Amino acid sequence: MAGSNDLKLLGMWASPFVLRVKLALSLKGLSYEYVEEDLRTKSELLLKSNPVHKKVPVLIHNGKPVCESSVILQYIDEAFAGTGPSLLPVDPYERAMARFWAAYIDDKMMAAWNQASKAKTEEEKAEAMKQSFATVETLEGALRDCGKGKPFFGGEDVGYVDVVLGGLLGWIRANDELQGVKPFDPERTPLLAAWAERFWSLEAVEPQMPDVSKLVEFGKMLQARQAAAGEGN
């Protein structure tokens, strides 16, 4: 390993965005100090390291902070290019595709899921679920057409898009119980369902994944908090 590589990750155990970074660090075989943040009382270090968003994850490398999960992932890939496998492909066209789908996951798929969780009426919920499912179907198409029968979005091995989507798997499984929705239904999106199982069971991935029952508990607590806040109006 070249030089001093003091790596610190400011995170929160339930955050899917933090999980992305943990997965990337694990896949690259990089060691780091993990700092669990209490997001209700943010540390001085977090506020100083991410003054713009005040959010986790923040990766601090030799004292310099990097923020935003997709930016951190690309940073890890570039700063530690010689260590472990590459997250992004070598070919510029394939890199552009990877960036496209990563952006899709964050801008469209997650936005649709957030809408669904905010829906108040049955009608709103049904419409939001339909939108949500459409984005998942699009992703299934991506895995089918770009993946071309390979096990991962990255091809034979895990790549950037796998990590970006993989970070969400804990909540995807938790939402199955919280909302009775199987986002990666083996009947409707078989490739994604198979990909999810395959990704979760990877040696570098499995130990990093959160306890789904704890996420469910946390989810229920958040729902109760939301409902209580709503009732105050």
Add this chain to the structure above:
Amino acid sequence: MADGKEGDLKLLGMHVSPFAHRVSMALGVKGVRYEYIEEDLFHKSELLLSSNPVHKKVPVLIHDGRPICESLAIVEYVDEVWSGDGRPAILPADPYERAIARFWASYIDDKFFPAWLGIMRATTEEARGEKVKETQDAVQNLEKAFSEIAGGKGFFGGDTVGYLDLALGCFLPWFGAMRMMFGLEVIEAATAPLLAGWAERFGETAVAKEVLPEPEKAVAYAKKLQAYRASLNK
């Protein structure tokens, strides 16, 4: 593609789309020739719909028949394909500086753009006021970013334009349009002096002069959009 030859290069754009301008300017920085195709976004072409089936939006760069979508992904692609050979780099070389550039490009797209777009789309004074405040806060953050990143030089990219200059500079025609339509200055010299200086400087660069339209064109398009939305509400 590693040899950087131009091959068959088409850019699907729209004359006042700031996102398409990012790509035109990136290609301009690299000195790369391409065929520009103006899209009528009210009547999208088969080529656009088949090249960007997911979003059906411009810009799309089609290189040797393969489409690349999403303006920032396209700019990175252009930077990677046409690298070396004495061509200027768009992103910095250092990984940490690249991370900073990507962070602020994300901020521009996720926070700044929706805020100022919201000013134009607001239907009530209250809503507009909210978006004006959001925009002003974002400009303050970008002002600070400029002072940290430019390091006393003229552009985010240093002595020459780079990734963030293109990511932000593409909006200048629309800032001009907002000045004309609302009397609103998005980048006020009094509160954001560094950005104001940068905006003027950027507007004078060869790529900006070649690519960016006059604000009047953006105003005309905004009026067309307003009329279209009004017709939908009838």
